[in-house]
Amino acid sequence: MSQHARSESHATPPEVPTGPNQPSPSNIKRWRQYLADERAEAAVYRDLAQNREGEERDILLALAEAEGRHEAHWLALLGEHAGKPKRASSRSRFLGFLARHFGSVFVLALAQRAEGRSPYAKDPNATDAMAADEQIHEEVVRGLATRGRNRLAGTFRAAVFGANDGLVSNLSLVMGMAASGVASSVVLLSGIAGLLAGAMSMGAGEFISVRSQRELLAATRPTQVTLAAAPKLDLEHNELLLVYRARGMSLEAAEHRVAERMGLLSCDCDPSLSLQPDLPEEVDQHEAVGTAWGAALSSFCFFASGAIVPILPFLFGLTGVTALVVAGALVGISLMTTGAAVGLLSGTSPLTRGLRQLAIGLGAAAITYLLGLLFGTAVG
Structure with missing residues (x-):
């Protein structure tokens, strides 16, 4: 039909x-x-x-x-x-x-x-x-x-991590500095310094991380040397069998694949064995990891875009508690947005992921603020 x-x-x-x-x-x-x-x-x-x-x-x-x-x-x-x-x-x-x-x-x-x-x-x-x-x-x-x-996993991961790190780390820095009692101009300069240092660090770290991961994947990808070397192998001591066993194939499947590669297949074998790949699961892992430059650029830009949010109130002239409240509100909205985006992409609840991001980010900022108060009291 x-x-x-x-x-x-x-x-x-x-x-x-x-x-x-x-x-x-x-x-x-x-x-x-x-x-x-x-x-x-x-x-x-x-x-x-x-x-x-x-x-x-x-x-x-x-x-x-x-x-x-x-x-x-x-x-x-x-x-x-x-x-x-x-x-x-x-x-x-x-x-x-x-x-x-x-x-x-x-x-x-x-x-x-x-x-x-x-x-x-x-x-x-x-x-x-x-x-x-x-x-x-x-x-x-x-x-x-x-x-x-899979097509955007590497770059998206770097972007989300970069934005969240920028939001949380710079908000924590601003909160801690403000709680210690320093002037608003010092808080602003500290936030700018945190933005630049963090963005450079994140970009360099992502470049090294992704480049290293791609090199590791390249080293584990099987070559086609078996096709060229197979006709010259000693039939009584066939090393090709070890190749396929090392790749995770069962003994029966490995023997079947060796017979195919050697052109000696004359057994009454299960035909499904011919359909098995050389690796248990053949996927384009490089595509999922992304490129080193793409991940580095995404991480740098999104860290900077996240890190600038907590210092916006100070850039526009706000000071004291007002500036901190506005910074916390802006960061909270941003954390909810990035968390919801991750939730949408992963097929889970955007609200749940957004609230989780919000709790983690504001929790870290609150702890840093308390530490700043303690430090300011101890110094004073």
Whole structure:
């Protein structure tokens, strides 16, 4: 059966209730909302597909087609009660806005969460196939989002860590200096010095870290020397077997691979062994790590952008407790933002991640402020 035929078989509309079995007002309201959301989700996937090509584009269009089958289900149930198109939920409209204007991995991460919260599994008016579709869609979108996460993981990690380090370290520095009783001009100069020193340190550290990690990955990647050396090996003492065993293959799989490489395969073996890669899991780890210069530049810029936030009140002439309160508020908003971004990218709750970042950052600043008070009292 072709894919088109299968799609049509799944799209068979249910019978529309008539007479005394007319849907209740609450059912009509719920179904119309489902209908609007299905239309909005299908539009999101089509919008995302416009910014993709090849396999990813085909997958997104297939998801949009599946949402269209769900739309047909609710249209059939509603019948004459479908009425004018209803507005989608605020979450679906927000997803649509992001997909049309940005089309980033954040949209896929949000779509993944939306698919995972589908109410169809508990709704008696949704078919089992529709509930199963939503569960599968979550995994499909997770896979697409993972590709995007891998592409920006190294640079994004450096950016987030750099921004958070800049926010927390410079706020702590400013709080500690202010609590010790020094003049506001000294606090400002200390904050600027902390910004420059920290940004340089973070950039250099990320460059060395990523460069070293890429070199380690390059050293562990297998070469093709086995292909060139295989014909010259001693058949009675075949070292090629040790190569594949060292890479983590089972004895049976390693022997099968050796026979293939030597051109001596004449055994009645499990054909699935021929499908095994030379490594248990072959992924482009370099892509996930990122480039050294990209990570260093991201870390430098984002540390500086984070570190400047706590000193903004002092740059604009505020002093004393007022400056500290404004600095704390600005840093708090920034920490919530970066935490929410990490939550969106990882497919978890943005609010939970944001609150966690806020608690850690302000907690560190509060401890430094108390230490500054103690130091100022001891010196005075």
